Structures are given as structure tokens and as C-alpha cells.
Amino acid sequence: MTDQRIQPIHVIGGGLAGTEATWQIAQAGIPVVLHEMRPVKVSPAHHSEHVAELVCSNSFGAKATDRASGLLHEELRQLGSVVIAKADEHAVPAGGALAVDRGVFSRDLTATLEQHPLIELRRDEVTTIPTDRTVVLTTGPLTSDALAVDLRQFTGQDYMSFFDAASPIVVGESIDRDFAFMASRYDRGEAAYLNCPMNREQYLAFWQALCAAEQAELKDFEQETAKFFEGCLPIEEMARRGEDTMRYGPLKPVGLFDKRYGAFDDPANKDKKPYAVVQLRQEDKGGQLWNMVGFQTNLRWGEQKRVFRMIPGLENAEFVRMGVMHRNTFINSPELLSSALQFHQRANLFAAGQLVGTEGYTAACAGGWLAGTNAARSVLGRSLVSLPVTTMMGALFEFISSAEPKHFQPMPPNFGIFPALPQRIRNKRERYGKYRDRSFADLHAWVAANQIRLKQSVFAIA
């Protein structure tokens, strides 16, 4: 039963995260106002007036639970996600992927929210973040300009990004450590980089392949934004500027030598000096993910895999995130948010979706589930929850709230952010199966400890 004294929670942005957050709040018995600016104000990527519109692909990723996206689907399914329930209901054949009839899917979700007695779907653009009520911010990668200005004032100039120029991230275990070596330039400080050296022949072959590789097309609004990003050239653009440009930029070899050969100045090692070096910087605390330094790119994903695997040491590289350069508004979550998706600065403000630096449709739903759940719990005076880091949801929100802030970039669900298993398992499929088993066991224990019923709202207390 609803407590009439409870003020509504306001969710701003009716995308995937906002839809899920709204549903979880209403399921908790709390009134909720969902503000969606469409169709009053249109975004440059959306086409309809419905909530939970899929802006590009109609796929939520692989279904198998030993794949990162499939595991996240299943966790959300078990936790009573409305978005995943509707995705299952409106699924279309797509091999191993969960893909949906996008029109029916978002129309049904819009009707589902509109018919709920506790939900008001209000069509307006919110331009300032209200301070006098509990709010969940879910305005996504294309947050309207006016709200972005207000958010920037609130978070501080350095804590907002409007363009995502990210290099690919590689799973550490897939890098050939017999070849790549740890070192910092001129041996200064701690050896913090994994280095993949190239001889002249390897470099030239790589350079030529890079110059000829196929590029993804930027949308019109992204080309506009890209002009403001002159200081951050795509690696293929740098390559096209000349044979040696990369060797004077991110592939500079000076001061880098594999000490396994012995001393750098030993004349016997004269021919072992690298002609160019690709460096990878550690991305997570556990050292499982490595970021290719200076490799922001507009190349098509398939081309990135083909060309970057020509780099010695990365022949079998497993990519958890490909390089991108596109419009993307996101906050520096490690500085601003807890793993419960609550702002440190303001206890009645929560956020989720692409805006907090998760990437992809399913991750946005997951954030919506957690932020909506916690916003409702805070209004009811209950303690906030964070999921175990051994679940995909828990690992994702632990990462975005504790990654190194200086280099923070959005992250999709992936197994590289999981804590290692107690025993090392070389076979990838077997390892991922063990991650899944651990995730389900820990999710069930967490649910029991927090008095949450599976497949129902977090508030359905036994």
C-alpha cells in the first residue's frame, strides 16, 4: 500500500536506465515522476517519443550466461528487471543474441509505465537538477545542453566529458608476456607499462595496414563535436600524416628496453633496440585490463581487431572494449559516486546509465535497477545496497566508482573487471563458466542477506 505522505521521486530521462529506475521505484510503492524531454525536445539520435528507445542496434548482446552480456541479462532477470522481461517478451530470432522488435518493445514499455498507478510520465526538459527532492539522473550520452551546463556546475568543470575518445582495452591474460615487457621510459619510477616492441619491418607493415583500414562514419552531430577535440587525434589519422609520425608520438621507442636481454648499453644488444613501441597502461586495480596508450580511433571494430592484432605480443588479444571517438556525455564517477550510485556530494541524488560511464543497453538497465532501488530505499529510510563484486552488476559499479579518475573512460560489462578465481583456469570458456557459477551463488546469498526475493522487486520482503 502507498504511503500518501511520501513525496514522489523524480527520474530525469526516459531511456533504458530511466525506465528501469522508474519501474523499481514504483514497485517499491513510491510515487515517481519520469521526465522525458521527447517529443517536446528531440535528441540528435532518437527517432520516437517512446521511452527505452534503442538508438542504434536492436541487440542487447549475447544470451549465453558464460558471456558478459548474457550473465548480466540473467542477473537482471532474476532481480525483476522490467526492461529485460520486455526484451524477452519481444525477442526476435538473432542467433545467440538477445535482440528485440524495437518498436513493439519501446511502445510496450511506454504503455506499461503509463498504466502504473504510481507513475507519471511527464514530457518536459529538465534544465536544472532539483535539490529539494530525491532525484535519479538518467539523461544518457546526449544529455540536453541546458542540463549538462547545470550538471557541470554541480560536479565541477573537470568532472564532465562530452566526447569519448577512448583507446581499446585488452585482457591482460591475452597479452603474450614472453614478448611484451614491463618498463617505464628511462626506467623512471615503477615499471608501470606493458611494452610491445616492433622492429622496422613489423612497424612498416602495421603502419601500412593502419593507413588502409576502414573507418566508421561519424554522425553529423559527432563531426561537430569532433572539431573541439583537435588535441586528440585518432591513431589512423596520425599514421596518415607520415611514416614516422607515430614513432614521434605514442609509439616513441626511446628509453624503452627489454631488460631480459641484459644491459641497454651493452654493445651486444645494439640490434635489440626497438624501432617502435606500443605501450599499454594498467586500467584496473587488479591489473587484468590494459589500455592501449594513444590508440583512440574511428576505425570499424572488425578492422581494429585485425590491425591491432598485428602488433607483436597482441596476436591473440582479447578486447573488452574497442576504441571509439564519439559524442558521449559522462561524469567522472570514481570521483563523484559510490558503488550504490549515490552522489557523495548530495545524498538525495542518484545517477545511472551512460551518464555514469557504463556502456551499452544492458549496463544502462543494470544501473537503472540499482539507482532506482537505492533512491527508493533512501526515501524509506533503509540502508543502501551495492551488489557483490563477484556479480557482473557489482563488478561494473565497483569499477566505475573506484577506477583511477585521471584516465576514467566508460566501461561495458566484461569479465576482465571480475576478481580473479581462487585457482587459475587457462581455458577461457571454462573460466567464464566458473565466473557465472560464482556470480549466481553470490547473488543468491546477497539476496537472502538483504531479504530480497528473486524475480521480484527488492522491496518484496519475505
Ligand SMILES: Cc1cc2nc3c(=O)[nH]c(=O)nc-3n(C[C@H](O)[C@H](O)[C@H](O)COP(=O)(O)OP(=O)(O)OC[C@H]3O[C@@H](n4cnc5c(N)ncnc54)[C@H](O)[C@@H]3O)c2cc1C
Ligand atoms: C548514436 C549512438 C548509438 C549507440 N548505439 C548503441 C548500440 O548499438 N548498442 C548499445 O548497447 N549502446 C549504444 N549506444 C549507447 C547507448 O546510448 C546506451 O547503451 C543506452 O542508450 C544508454 O541508456 P541511457 O538510459 O543511459 O541513455 P538514453 O537511452 O539515451 O536515454 C536518455 C534519455 O534522456 C532524455 N533526456 C536527455 N536530456 C534530458 C533532459 N534534460 N530532460 C529530460 N529528458 C532528457 C533523452 O531524450 C533520452 O530519452 C549508442 C549511443 C549513441 C549516442
